[in-house]
Amino acid sequence: MTALAIQSDSLGYGGQRVLGPVSLDIRTGEHLILLGKSGCGKSTLLNHIYSENRNECALIPQGLGLVGSLSVFHNVYMGCLSRHTVFHNIRNLAWPSPARVAEILPLLERLGLSDKCFAAVDDLSGGQQQRVAVARALYQQASVLLADEPVSALDGPEADRVMSLLGQNFITAVITLHDVDRALRYGQRIIAIQDGELVLDERADRLTVSTLNEFY
Ligand SMILES: Nc1ncnc2c1ncn2[C@@H]1O[C@H](COP(=O)(O)OP(=O)(O)OP(=O)(O)O)[C@@H](O)[C@H]1O
Numbered sequence: 061m062t063a064l065a066i067q068s069d070s071l072g073y074g075g076q077r078v079l080g081p082v083s084l085d086i087r088t089g090e091h092l093i094l095l096g097k098s099g100c101g102k103s104t105l106l107n108h109i110y111s112e113n114r115n116e117c118a119l120i121p122q123g124l125g126l127v128g129s130l131s132v133f134h135n136v137y138m139g140c141l142s143r144h145t146v147f148h149n150i151r152n153l154a155w156p157s158p159a160r161v162a163e164i165l166p167l168l169e170r171l172g173l174s175d176k177c178f179a180a181v182d183d184l185s186g187g188q189q190q191r192v193a194v195a196r197a198l199y200q201q202a203s204v205l206l207a208d209e210p211v212s213a214l215d216g217p218e219a220d221r222v223m224s225l226l227g228q229n230f231i232t233a234v235i236t237l238h239d240v241d242r243a244l245r246y247g248q249r250i251i252a253i254q255d256g257e258l259v260l261d262e263r264a265d266r267l268t269v270s271t272l273n274e275f276y
Pocket residue numbers: 073078096097098099100101102103104105122
């Protein structure tokens with residue numbers, strides 16, 4: 061079953077084409093990895109997918125999109141503002157609701173952040189901030205994950221733990237990565253972008269690291 065269908069003649073900025081045409085069906089249950097050199101258009105494609113399918117998708121943007129002056133709890137809670145009334149959201153900003161804290165703490169525990177629940181995001185390391193953005197996406201409980209290099213600031217074992225967690229929690233995902241070995245371990249389908257085109261679209265179990273290195 062198709063989860064998302066993407067059709068576009070051209071994607072870019074201010075009339076400047078970055079890639080396209082794009083015709084892409086993302087199937088339910090598929091973990092799709094986008095690969096390609098820096099600047100080839102991975103984020104452009106991912107952000108386009110998000111802009112067309114906001115209601116179904118949780119996004120982990122490359123810039124993380126966190127509010128540094130607010131706590132980890134509040135940043136994760138922001139993943140679900142639309143689930144609650146405006147009154148509940150404003151009250152929760154001033155006095156975190158015990159029920160919401162009880163929902164968010166187990167997520168933070170799984171990401172090694174339970175002692176940081178009420179720390180300001182500005183006071184965290186880059187890797188900790190990246191895990192806050194991951195927690196916010198998990199809390200959102202969307203049907204599709206869109207993640208732009210979600211483990212780029214984490215060490216190898218931590219990156220693998222977070223990739224596993226994302227894989228277990230999202231049935232369908234589109235993730236950009238630079239690590240081709242990790243792409244083959246976590247992706248079922250790989251798309252490579254080169255010279256403004258989707259030049260490879262193949263099952264991961266039919267690919268090797270050396271094949272994928274050709275796109276770098
Ligand atoms: N907001 C923007 N306005 C104008 N040009 C942009 C903008 N964002 C990206 N670009 C350009 O579009 C092209 C593709 O950028 P994009 O961020 O999609 O690449 P990427 O493959 O995700 O790169 P990276 O791996 O470095 O994150 C680049 O040439 C970039 O300079």
